[in-house]
Amino acid sequence: MKRIRSNSVVILLGMLVLCTIPAQAQIVSYLDASGKRVFVNADPPGVVSQTRKSAPIPSGFTKISLRTGQGSSLPAPEISAAALANRVKIEEMIREVSERYRVDPALVRAVIETESHWNSTAISRRGAQGLMQLIPGTAQQLGVSNALDPKENLDGGVRYLRSLLQRYNGDLDRALAAYNAGPGAVDRAGGVPRIRETREYVQKVTDSYYRPGADRLPRSFESQQPIYRAVEADGRVVFTNE
Numbered sequence: 001m002k003r004i005r006s007n008s009v010v011i012l013l014g015m016l017v018l019c020t021i022p023a024q025a026q027i028v029s030y031l032d033a034s035g036k037r038v039f040v041n042a043d044p045p046g047v048v049s050q051t052r053k054s055a056p057i058p059s060g061f062t063k064i065s066l067r068t069g070q071g072s073s074l075p076a077p078e079i080s081a082a083a084l085a086n087r088v089k090i091e092e093m094i095r096e097v098s099e100r101y102r103v104d105p106a107l108v109r110a111v112i113e114t115e116s117h118w119n120s121t122a123i124s125r126r127g128a129q130g131l132m133q134l135i136p137g138t139a140q141q142l143g144v145s146n147a148l149d150p151k152e153n154l155d156g157g158v159r160y161l162r163s164l165l166q167r168y169n170g171d172l173d174r175a176l177a178a179y180n181a182g183p184g185a186v187d188r189a190g191g192v193p194r195i196r197e198t199r200e201y202v203q204k205v206t207d208s209y210y211r212p213g214a215d216r217l218p219r220s221f222e223s224q225q226p227i228y229r230a231v232e233a234d235g236r237v238v239f240t241n242e
Contacts, residue, residue: 087118090131090150097154101162106216107172108158110208111179114201120150132157176202 094112098105115133116122128135130153139147142156164175167183177185177192180201185193192202209216 086120090118090120090154093151093154097158101158103158103162103165104216106214107205107209108154108161110205110214111157111161111176113208114204120153121148123148129153130157132161134160172206173202176205 094105094108098108112118112131115128116131118131120131122131122133123129124133126135129139129147131150132153134142134144134147134153134156136147138160139145139156142160144152144156147153147156161175161179164178164183165172168174168178168186173192174186177198181193181195181198185195185198192199208214
C-alpha cells in the first residue's frame, strides 16, 4: 500500500453485479491491455481451451464461479485452538467494521488474505504492518496509532478501502490497484497500472473474493455504471462495464 491523500473518506459505492449470469456458470475473468476487467463464457481469443488438462492458464487469466456460497470463512479444522479463537475474534471485528463502513466483509477477508495471510503481527520489508498491511505514513493519516492492533488496523484499512471504492466510482479493480500501488499510479495510468506486482495483486484479491464459498453479500455493491452484454460472432458472450 502507498500513502494516500488526506481528504477522501466517504460512503461506498458499488462494484459490478452480474445478476444475469446463471448460478452455476463457469466464466473467465481477465484484465485486458487497458486494465479493464472482462468476463466471458469461453476462453479469450488466442487462449488454448482449458478442457485440455495439460494446458496451463495463461498469466492474468483465471476460471471463476459467480456462485454466492454460504460456506464458512473460518480456517481449516487442523488449526490450533488458540489460533482458531483469535480468528473468531477477528471475524467478529470484520463483521462490525464492514457494517460500519458498508463494505462487503468478504472483500475485506480477501484483502486480508492477500495482504497478510491473517497474521495480525505481520511486518513487510517495506514496513507495512498488520492484517491489512498499513504503512506508517498511511496509518498516521488514518488516525491509526498502533497498526499491529487488529481492531485499529481493520478500522483504518476498511476506511481506506471504502474511500478508494468511492474515488473510483465502485470500480473494484482500480480501487484494489490503488490500495497496492497508490492512487497516483492508478490516476497516471488511467486504470490498473502496467506493474506486474499490482496486476497480480488485483487478480489474487478478486480470485479470493469470487471463489465459491466466499460468502459474498449478493448485492453488497451497487454500481453506478451499467453492465453491457454482447454476443460476438464466434458465440462468445462478453460482459463489460464500458
